[in-house]
Amino acid sequence: MEKFFFRKVELWFVLLLVLLGAVGTVLFGAIVRNEAEGYGRFGPIGELVFAVASLPADVEDALSFAEDSWMSVGGPTFFDGRTGWTFADAGPGDRPDGYILFSRYDGDVARHVFELVDLKTGSVEHRVVLDSDRFFKEWKPTETNDIATPWIASRFRGIHPYMLPDGDLLVKDHHSPLVRLTACGDPVWRNDETLFHHSLEPGPDGGFWIPLKMPLAAFGGMTADFGNMGLGKVDADGNLLYARSFGDVLVEHGLEYLIVDVNDFDANPMHLNDIQPVFEDGPHWKRGDLFLSFRSMSAVVLFRPSTDEIVWMKQGPWRAQHDVDIIDDHTIAVFNNDVINTGDRARVRDANRVTFYDFDTGETRGPFDKALAEANVRALFGGLFELLPGGYLMVEETSNGRLLILDRTGRVVVENVNRATDGKVYFLGWSRYMDRAAGDRVRDAARAAGCAT
Numbered sequence: 039m040e041k042f043f044f045r046k047v048e049l050w051f052v053l054l055l056v057l058l059g060a061v062g063t064v065l066f067g068a069i070v071r072n073e074a075e076g077y078g079r080f081g082p083i084g085e086l087v088f089a090v091a092s093l094p095a096d097v098e099d100a101l102s103f104a105e106d107s108w109m110s111v112g113g114p115t116f117f118d119g120r121t122g123w124t125f126a127d128a129g130p131g132d133r134p135d136g137y138i139l140f141s142r143y144d145g146d147v148a149r150h151v152f153e154l155v156d157l158k159t160g161s162v163e164h165r166v167v168l169d170s171d172r173f174f175k176e177w178k179p180t181e182t183n184d185i186a187t188p189w190i191a192s193r194f195r196g197i198h199p200y201m202l203p204d205g206d207l208l209v210k211d212h213h214s215p216l217v218r219l220t221a222c223g224d225p226v227w228r229n230d231e232t233l234f235h236h237s238l239e240p241g242p243d244g245g246f247w248i249p250l251k252m253p254l255a256a257f258g259g260m261t262a263d264f265g266n267m268g269l270g271k272v273d274a275d276g277n278l279l280y281a282r283s284f285g286d287v288l289v290e291h292g293l294e295y296l297i298v299d300v301n302d303f304d305a306n307p308m309h310l311n312d313i314q315p316v317f318e319d320g321p322h323w324k325r326g327d328l329f330l331s332f333r334s335m336s337a338v339v340l341f342r343p344s345t346d347e348i349v350w351m352k353q354g355p356w357r358a359q360h361d362v363d364i365i366d367d368h369t370i371a372v373f374n375n376d377v378i379n380t381g382d383r384a385r386v387r388d389a390n391r392v393t394f395y396d397f398d399t400g401e402t403r404g405p406f407d408k409a410l411a412e413a414n415v416r417a418l419f420g421g422l423f424e425l426l427p428g429g430y431l432m433v434e435e436t437s438n439g440r441l442l443i444l445d446r447t448g449r450v451v452v453e454n455v456n457r458a459t460d461g462k463v464y465f466l467g468w469s470r471y472m473d474r475a476a477g478d479r480v481r482d483a484a485r486a487a488g489c490a491t
Contacts, residue, residue: 108187109145110462111438111464112439113463121457122454125451125452126449133157133158133443133451133452134443134452135157135158135473135474136473137155137474137476137477138472139469139471139472140469141466141467141468142439143456144458145458146459146460147167149169149192149194150195151166152199152207157452163477164481166222166223169223170189173225174194174217177215177230181262184265184306185213185235186213188211188212196211197210197235197467197468198236198238198470199470200246200470201476201480202480206219206220206221207220207223208274210235211235212235213233213235214234214235215228216229216248216272217229221483222487222489229276229277229278232250233251236312244274246271246274247269247270247315248270249270249311250267250269252281255283255286266283266308267310269282269328269330269343284341291348293348296308296337304334309334309335312329312331312361312362313330314363316328316329316364317364318367321367322368326344327342329341333358333359333419335353336353336354338351338352338362338370338395339351357374357377357378358375358376359373360373360420360422361422361423365425368397370394371395372392372393372395373390373423374393374404375418386417388411389410389413389415390410390435391406391407392404392405392406392407392433409444410433413442413444415440417435417436417438419437420436420466421436422468429446430443430444431443431444432471434466434468435466436465436468437465439456440456440466441453441454441456
């Protein structure tokens, strides 16, 4: 054995091995990049090489599983130890009517769950535990994901679920395939031809609008890590009806300065987090238009897909905002995270706000600013709001694991702190209000399917 390891080797042979190693390394890297960018030109060989390259990350995930706290946001003292649902009133008469489709990560089962909560009784009428191993079976990610790891079942988050009248659910994570599940959580179909993320909203003519991740054509393309935003529309059968690269829209409208800089490269200059369809014509917009919220640009855009036109755009006074909603025929409001970064870290300046903008006057106002500050609502990222019947305001502090409902006076009448028995508070996943009729309908559908709580 010693003679084998220490015998003389010709120099030409050593140089040949070095050359072959260098060529092999370059070829290996080229195949990995090709697979990561989704081209798949090398077939099964490419899949094998990508799997080998992913082994270190997979091993790290496996080794760190036991102490994985990626989904938790705070410990036992967070929110003064409060936990679960609490109602400030003496009875249900002072609560809003209807249901919450509560989207949350359940730390006790290490899975994301959906719960249909009756606001009058406080009871959970239906519950679905998401098992992404089932509906993502044989799906393999082809690129890195900077805000989610949907291919790991214990880290999958069901972001902004939508419940259809028959109780079926449209479900996705950030940058994941879109799936339809039965009321019991069984897979119906999966669309993995692109990556879907953030909001999911029904449109006025059927179908659902969802942000996409897609390539940028302008400038001859960008590096693989560039997060170009796209607008997508799918039907209830999972067919992609419309897809448009919004980075290319900005370039074509002479707004390329919003996504490319002369000095520093930003791989995520847009970060589209909400698409809000317009259902009725008004003095400032038309049915079928889309309001778009871009966090990184602190911009809200009114886009007209029918003509590929940017009708209106405004940056600020909101900062890092989420969830733009139409209030009336001349007013919109946004969940204004009001995040700033003064060089050391990003932080919420005072508290989150719900900022109203009047198209008639060009003025902004914050009627809930004081109440949100008193409730210490401070989501650094994520978050949404909804005005409920009766003058109530629902706010989800996604990144802090809390949901609140405030009455007209600013009093907190409903609160949920998503705390598990380990004492930690876990992420929420963009919950949705449902009126009494819609909630009753899906509750009854779940019961008929034999899977209601």
